[in-house]
Structure formats: C-alpha cells, structure tokens
Amino acid sequence: MKQLFAAACAVACVTAAPAYAWEPTKPIEIVVPFGPGGASDQMARTLQGLIQKHSLSPQPVIVVNKPAAAGGEAMMDIQKSARDPHKLLTTSSGIYMTPLSTKMPVNWRDFTPVAMLAQDEFLIWAQGSAPYKTLTEFIEAAKTASPPFKIGGAGSKREDDLITFALGAETGVKFAYIPYKSGGETSTQLAGGHIQASTGNPSEEIGSFKGGTAKPLCLLSEKRMRYTTKVANDMSWSDVPTCGEQGVKFTYNMLRGIFMPGRVTPEQQAFYVDMFKKAVETPEWKDYLERSGLLPDFRDGKPFEEFLTADEAKHKELMGKAGFLPTN
Amino acid sequence: MDDFSALLGGFQVALSWHNVGFMIVGVLLGIVVGVLPGLGGPNGVAILLPLTFGMDPTSAIILLSSIYWGALFGGAITSILFNIPGEAWSVATTFDGYPMAQEGRAGEALTAAFTASFIGAISGVLLITFVAPLVAKFALRFGPAEFFAVFLLTFCSFIGMGKDNRIKILVSLCIGFLLAGVGMDTISGDLRMTFDVAELMRGFDFLVVVIGLFGVSEIFLTVEEGLAFKGKKAAIDLKVVLRTWAGLPRYWATLIRSSIVGMWMGVTPGGAIAASFMGYGLAKRFSKRGDNFGKGEIEGVLAPETAAHAAGTAALLPMLALGIPGSATAAVLLGGLMIWGLQPGPMLFVEQKDFVWGLIASMYLGNVAGLLIVLATVPLFAAIMRIPFAIVAPIILVVCAIGAYTVGNSIFDIWLMLLFGVVGYVFKKLGFPLAPMVLALVLGDRAEDAFRQALLGSGGSLNVFWANGLVTTLVVLSAILLFWGPLSDLIGWAKGRGKSSGGASPSAAR
Numbered sequence: 114m115k116q117l118f119a120a121a122c123a124v125a126c127v128t129a130a131p132a133y134a135w136e137p138t139k140p141i142e143i144v145v146p147f148g149p150g151g152a153s154d155q156m157a158r159t160l161q162g163l164i165q166k167h168s169l170s171p172q173p174v175i176v177v178n179k180p181a182a183a184g185g186e187a188m189m190d191i192q193k194s195a196r197d198p199h200k201l202l203t204t205s206s207g208i209y210m211t212p213l214s215t216k217m218p219v220n221w222r223d224f225t226p227v228a229m230l231a232q233d234e235f236l237i238w239a240q241g242s243a244p245y246k247t248l249t250e251f252i253e254a255a256k257t258a259s260p261p262f263k264i265g266g267a268g269s270k271r272e273d274d275l276i277t278f279a280l281g282a283e284t285g286v287k288f289a290y291i292p293y294k295s296g297g298e299t300s301t302q303l304a305g306g307h308i309q310a311s312t313g314n315p316s317e318e319i320g321s322f323k324g325g326t327a328k329p330l331c332l333l334s335e336k337r338m339r340y341t342t343k344v345a346n347d348m349s350w351s352d353v354p355t356c357g358e359q360g361v362k363f364t365y366n367m368l369r370g371i372f373m374p375g376r377v378t379p380e381q382q383a384f385y386v387d388m389f390k391k392a393v394e395t396p397e398w399k400d401y402l403e404r405s406g407l408l409p410d411f412r413d414g415k416p417f418e419e420f421l422t423a424d425e426a427k428h429k430e431l432m433g434k435a436g437f438l439p440t441n
Numbered sequence: 442m443d444d445f446s447a448l449l450g451g452f453q454v455a456l457s458w459h460n461v462g463f464m465i466v467g468v469l470l471g472i473v474v475g476v477l478p479g480l481g482g483p484n485g486v487a488i489l490l491p492l493t494f495g496m497d498p499t500s501a502i503i504l505l506s507s508i509y510w511g512a513l514f515g516g517a518i519t520s521i522l523f524n525i526p527g528e529a530w531s532v533a534t535t536f537d538g539y540p541m542a543q544e545g546r547a548g549e550a551l552t553a554a555f556t557a558s559f560i561g562a563i564s565g566v567l568l569i570t571f572v573a574p575l576v577a578k579f580a581l582r583f584g585p586a587e588f589f590a591v592f593l594l595t596f597c598s599f600i601g602m603g604k605d606n607r608i609k610i611l612v613s614l615c616i617g618f619l620l621a622g623v624g625m626d627t628i629s630g631d632l633r634m635t636f637d638v639a640e641l642m643r644g645f646d647f648l649v650v651v652i653g654l655f656g657v658s659e660i661f662l663t664v665e666e667g668l669a670f671k672g673k674k675a676a677i678d679l680k681v682v683l684r685t686w687a688g689l690p691r692y693w694a695t696l697i698r699s700s701i702v703g704m705w706m707g708v709t710p711g712g713a714i715a716a717s718f719m720g721y722g723l724a725k726r727f728s729k730r731g732d733n734f735g736k737g738e739i740e741g742v743l744a745p746e747t748a749a750h751a752a753g754t755a756a757l758l759p760m761l762a763l764g765i766p767g768s769a770t771a772a773v774l775l776g777g778l779m780i781w782g783l784q785p786g787p788m789l790f791v792e793q794k795d796f797v798w799g800l801i802a803s804m805y806l807g808n809v810a811g812l813l814i815v816l817a818t819v820p821l822f823a824a825i826m827r828i829p830f831a832i833v834a835p836i837i838l839v840v841c842a843i844g845a846y847t848v849g850n851s852i853f854d855i856w857l858m859l860l861f862g863v864v865g866y867v868f869k870k871l872g873f874p875l876a877p878m879v880l881a882l883v884l885g886d887r888a889e890d891a892f893r894q895a896l897l898g899s900g901g902s903l904n905v906f907w908a909n910g911l912v913t914t915l916v917v918l919s920a921i922l923l924f925w926g927p928l929s930d931l932i933g934w935a936k937g938r939g940k941s942s943g944g945a946s947p948s949a950a951r
Contacts, residue, residue: 158490177850181643182625182632186849189639215625215632217642260900269630291585291894292628307584308898437630
C-alpha cells in the first residue's frame with residue numbers, strides 16, 4: 114500500500130516535471146497470456162503500434178505470446194521476473210481465475226499492478242438464422258430442448274463457462290457447456306450451428322455479426338454500450354438490449370489491464386502508469402475501443418488495486434458456487 | 442465474367458513497383474523464417490505486423506502474405522538437408538527428402554520440394570479465385586464430431602498404410618498420445634501430468650520434440666558412423682532443376698491427389714500439418730513404387746509438399762470469406778486485417794474489392810516470385826552438403842538449440858530437445874517408427890478435444906459419429922483405410938505369397 118501511495122505521488126510529480134526519474138534502458142517486452150490473433154494480442158499490438166507512433170517510450174516495444182496453460186505460463190514468467198522493469202503483462206480475469214481453478218502457485222499480489230485500460234463486455238450470441246430473436250425466446254426454447262441446448266465458449270472453468278453456469282442457475286434451464294480452444298473457434302462453431310449459443314466479447318463475434326451468421330441476444334452488463342455507429346443489419350452496439358432488460362439479472366465484465374513483475378521501484382512503475390495514461394488518450398486507442406466494443410475505464414494506483422480485490426472476491430464466490438474450485 | 446476483370450484489376454494493383462518490392466522482401470524474410478526451426482510463419486508474421494500499421498492495407502497484406510509463402514517454401518530446406526523440419530508441416534518431407542540428400546541428390550530433392558510447393562499453392566489460389574464463396578460455406582459444416590472424424594482419417598490413412606511391424610507402430614502412437622496429454626486440458630481446464638513442474642505446464646511443444654527426434658538423433662547416428670557424410674558428390678549446377686522437372690510429369694497422379702487432399706484440409710480447418718501426413722500416406726499406398734518410400738523416393742517429397750502448400754493457401758479462403766482463420770498464420774493475418782480497419786467476412790468481397798483481388802493476384806505473383814527465388818538458391822543450399830560433417834554438425838546443433846529456445850523462450854526446451862534426441866536415437870536403433878509418435882503428438886490433443894466436445898453435446902451418445910452423411914462418410918473412409926493394409930496382407934498370406942514385410946519401411950528406416 115505504502116509503495117502504491119508513493120507511486121501515486123510519483124505520478125503526480127512526473128506529470129508536473131518533464132524529465133522522468135526512471136526510463137527504460139532496453140526494449141520493453143509485453144507478455145500476452147494468449148495466442149497471436151486473439152483479443153489480448155490485438156490489444157498488445159495496438160499498444161505497441163501507438164507507443165511507437167507517438168514516441169511514448171524511448172525504447173521499442175516487443176510483444177511475446179505465452180499462451181500455454183490458459184495464461185499460466187505467462188504468469189509464471191512474470192513471477193520469475195521479479196525486479197525486471199522491462200516486462201509487462203496484459204491481463205484479463207484470468208489473473209485470478211487460472212490460479213483459483215488450477216491451484217497454480219501464482220498470485221497477482223506478487224505482481225505490480227500498473228493500470229486497468231478498459232473493461233470488456235460479454236454478450237450472448239445466437240446463430241444468425243436461429244428462430245429466437247430475444248433472450249426470453251431463447252430461454253423458452255431451451256426449457257424444452259432435449260438433449261439440452263449447447264452453449265460454447267473459450268476454455269473450461271473460465272469466463273464463458275462461468276457465464277453459462279450463472280445463466281443456467283438463474284433461469285433454471287439446463288445447458289451443456291462446450292469448451293473450445295479459443296473465441297475464434299467458438300465463433301465458427303456458432304456460425305455453423307453446432308452450438309445454439311455462445312458467450313463472447315464483441316471483438317470475438319463482430320465478424321460473424323457483420324456477416325449475418327451470428328446475432329446478439331443480449332449484453333451482460335448494467336448499461337447498454339455507448340457506440341452508436343451502425344455495425345451490422347442497421348444495428349449499432351447501443352441497440353443491443355441488456356440481459357437485465359429481459360429479466361436476467363446476472364452481469365459480467367472483464368478487466369483489460371497491465372501488470373509488471375513484483376518488486377520494481379515506484380519510479381519504474383510511475384513511468385509505465387504515465388505512458389499508458391498518454392496511450393489511452395491517443396486517437397488510435399479510441400478507434401480500437403470502438404472497434405472492439407470496449408468500455409473505457411482507466412484506473413491506476415489505489416482505485417485499480419481496490420477493483421482487483423473486489424473483482425477477485427466476486428470471482429472466488431461465483432467459481433465456488435459453480436464448482437470450479439479444486440476440492441483436494 | 443465480373444470476377445475475372447476484378448482479378449485483372451488486382452494484378453494491376455499487385456504489379457506496381459513498390460508492391461513487387463514488398464513481395465520480394467516478404468518472400469526472402471519468409472525463407473529465413475522458414476529455415477530457422479522454431480521461428481515459424483505465425484511468429485514471423487506477428488513480429489512484422491506492427492511495421493505495417495502505417496502502410497496501405499493492400500501493400501501490408503502483400504508483404505505479410507509473401508512472408509507466409511516464403512516460410513512455406515523455406516520449411517523444406519532444412520528438412521531435406523539436415524533432417525530438421527523447419528516447420529511442423531515439413532516433417533513428412535524429411536521421410537524421403539533426407540535420404541535423397543544423403544545419396545547426393547539434394548539438388549533434385551530441393552527442386553522437387555519447391556516445385557511441388559508451387560503446384561500446391563497455385564491449386565489453392567485457383568480454388569480461392571473461382572469458388573471462394575461456395576467452398577467457404579463448407580467449412581461451417583464441421584462441428585466437433587466432423588473434426589474428430591477428419592483427425593481419425595489422418596491417423597488411419599497414415600497408419601493403415603504403413604507396412605512396418607504394426608505393434609511397433611501402435612507403441613509409438615501411444616507414446617505420442619501420452620505426450621500430447623501433458624499440460625492443460627481444454628475440456629476440464631485442469632493440468633494433467635505436470636507433476637507441479639512449471640515447465641511441463643506448457644506441454645510438449647511439437648517443434649521441440651521434432652527437432653530432437655529427427656535432427657539431433659540424426660547427428661548422434663552420423664557421429665556413431667564415424668562422421669561419414671554421404672552427400673559429398675552432389676553436383677551443383679542449375680541444370681539439376683531442369684533435369685528434375687523433366688521427370689515430374691510422370692507423377693501427375695500424386696500431384697493431383699495431394700493437391701485435392703491439401704485444398705480440402707485447408708478449407709476444413711484440418712490444416713497443413715495433417716494434410717502433409719495424409720498426402721504422404723496416400724501416395725505411399727497408391728504409388729507403384731510405394732515400397733521404396735522412405736529410402737529416397739522423389740514421390741515421397743512431392744506428395745507432402747504439394748498437400749501442405751495447397752492446404753496452407755486454401756486456409757486463407759475461410760479467413761477472407763468468413764473471417765475464420767484456417768491456420769495460426771491466418772489468425773495473425775486476421776488480427777492484422779482488423780487493425781488496418783478491414784473486417785473479414787462475406788462483406789469484404791463487396792466492400793473492399795481492390796483489397797481482396799489485389800491480395801489474390803499477389804498470391805499468384807508471390808508464388809511465382811517465391812519459386813524463382815528459391816530455385817536460384819538450390820545450388821547454394823546443395824553446396825552446404827559438401828562441407829565436412831565435423832564442421833557442419835556443431836552448426837546444426839546450434840541452429841537446433843536456437844530453434845528449440847525460440848519456440849517458448851525457455852532454456853528448458855533445449856534440454857528437452859537433447860532428451861528427445863536420445864529418445865530418437867534409441868527408437869531408430871530398435872527399429873521403432875518415429876512418425877506415428879509425432880503425428881499423435883501434434884494431432885492427439887485436438888482429436889481428444891473434438892471427441893469429448895462431440896460427446897458433451899450429444900449427452901454421451903456415440904450416435905453423433907454417424908449422425909449425418911458427412912461424418913459417416915469420414916468414419917467409414919477411416920475404417921477402410923485402417924483395415925486395408927492388414928487385410929491385403931492377410932489375403933496375400935492366405936494366397937501363400939505372404940512375404941515378410943517387416944524391417945525397411947519409411948518410418949522404421951528413419
């Protein structure tokens with residue numbers, strides 16, 4: 114806490130003074146805990162491009178993918194890299210979910226939180242030609258289905274699995290959750306009608322949405338999205354109703370943020386906080402947010418830490434209910 | 442024909458001076474990426490992606506897809522010369538390519554590989570040009586059950602065709618499945634067989650294992666044989682290209698078969714790796730000289746290379762038409778398209794005509810450029826075989842180690858590579874085939890995932906594997922291919938003409 118407080122102060126000082134107390138002396142490595150082409154990878158590569166374009170760092174940025182073990186490989190790598198100020202990790206809810214479900218010996222408290230850049234939305238999608246147009250109609254159809262309706266998502270005991278569980282628990286409908294390797298694969302399977310629905314981020318399904326092979330049933334968020342530009346079929350993201358409007362109260366958002374290895378100095382942390390503060394103000398970043406349907410939500414220092422603590426507790430409770438925590 | 446004039450327009454775009462420049466740079470970079478084991482097409486494209494953000498999308502995709510072509514070509518070089526597959530899809534190329542090089546026919550093998558690659562790629566591009574929307578839809582019919590059936594077909598076409606000791610094939614296959622099971626399980630989300638060792642969490646990377654099993658073990662064997670190196674007399678002049686070409690028309694059936702297998706595996710996201718193995722397996726079964734496979738048969742180089750390239754190229758089709766990446770490299774390109782502000786999918790062909798047809802035209806030109814560039818390098822690469830082995834061996838080992846390290850940026854992988862080098866050496870000494878193990882390692886976990894996904898969806902009922910015409914056809918075809926070998930042996934034996942078929946077959950000889 115004390116360290117973070119110092120960091121917050123350092124940020125204030127840095128913004129006031131032109132020179133930095135610390136600057137990277139060799140290329141910065143952004144470790145992505147997912148494969149090339151995925152949503153996290155796209156975020157990292159967008160950042161890489163705009164940091165270079167706007168000269169936000171005196172050193173170049175490299176993106177390294179470490180997708181194994183649902184991001185566990187990347188987290189272990191950051192764990193081992195304590196005191197290395199030239200490594201960054203992009204994170205999602207996986208930062209708690211993977212250690213919780215696998216008992217992998219990593220904990221985000223051993224890392225240094227830099228900033229949350231945005232929150233990702235989740236939607237429930239159906240095949241474009243499916244007879245149901247709303248969540249209500251979908252649930253009605255699912256009630257009598259045999260074998261149960263299949264909902265697909267990326268990975269097991271992860272975000273998509275959790276949402277499917279929560280949806281089933283709240284509506285009292287039995288669903289068969291089918292785990293696929295990635296969001297892209299899930300999207301293909303939905304387009305082919307091999308599953309009745311999928312849970313996915315806007316960026317995972319936007320291609321199918323535009324092509325008409327998938328349609329959003331509802332948004333798992335408190336409020337509708339803000340983007341009013343038409344995306345497909347004369348629909349904008351803001352036209353997608355929330356699940357709450359259709360009587361399902363469960364909501365789910367996922368952080369997209371940046372961590373550093375543990376035990377770095379406050380000056381080193383401050384440099385990156387400042388760099389990302391500038392990065393999220395660039396037009397390229399704003400384009401990226403709109404394209405990927407992300408909710409802008411920049412937090413650093415204490416507010417970020419508080420968010421992480423609360424979000425982790427929420428996940429632990431939900432995962433416990435869903436039976437995702439190891440029992441032995 | 443509307444599309445045809447659009448294609449001509451595309452050629453105009455692709456043939457501008459700077460685009461041709463990007464094409465050549467891309468192909469050269471791609472060859473480097475393909476030659477270095479471990480770096481690989483997806484990584485090569487991903488590394489260069491940010492450089493293209495400022496470029497116009499058409500030039501950017503021409504540059505990146507040229508890297509892809511180059512990597513596809515380059516993968517064959519180390520497979521043939523040193524028995525080290527630079528890319529996963531060139532494993533099958535080593536089976537006959539390396540024996541050819543050892544016989545002093547490296548130039549011939551390289552020419553055959555490059556030409557086959559070119560033929561495969563062009564058939565893939567023709568597919569994209571003329572039947573894009575039609576074929577793309579076909580990929581959507583593949584659910585978990587169908588995927589499992591495709592993998593089953595790959596296993597069966599490769600194994601049922603083998604004439605080795607079948608018990609040894611089975612043993613090798615099972616070890617491969619076991620290795621594929623290490624790491625995180627997609628279906629349960631749990632870690633398996635990692636014994637709390639952090640390095641094992643990643644599972645066994647295919648490339649690390651292959652570099653060890655094939656490349657490193659080969660060095661051990663050669664050292665044991667007293668550093669004798671058989672490639673010294675290799676003639677090195679460009680005439681070898683023409684001589685090889687003169688002999689190619691004889692293999693038209695293999696080339697066509699492999700092209701079809703490849704195109705089909707690329708469109709159904711079965712991928713180039715499965716395609717190359719299937720192409721090899723089928724060629725071995727249907728060729729008149731099938732018994733010679735594994736001892737340096739040119740057809741054994743042509744078949745997997747044609748199939749791998751047809752698949753690699755056709756994999757771009759679902760990406761463009763539906764936004765579904767057919768391969769890892771295609772997935773990276775897909776990410777790139779979105780960053781350039783282009784949305785793949787059916788609308789791409791309508792909204793971004795210039796881009797799509799520019800890309801398709803660049804596929805033709807990129808492959809022609811690629812073929813010319815790699816053919817020009819044949820004498821250069823064949824000359825490497827003249828260097829004394831005592832000098833080359835340490836260099837190969839270093840390249841192997843760099844390759845193994847690059848895969849996951851981990852020192853542990855270098856040790857793993859050496860360990861698999863020893864395993865490969867022992868296997869070769871005992872006459873166990875390596876290929877089934879590699880095949881099971883690369884496709885085993887995907888087959889398992891597909892099998893379990895299918896059963897999750899059907900509520901545990903096996904009926905899902907003959908629920909529709911497509912999956913039933915695949916399963917029946919697999920069964921035929923699997924039992925063809927044993928049955929024909931049995932019939933031969935019953936007729937009293939059964940000869941001992943153990944020993945020298947491609948994989949056992951390796």
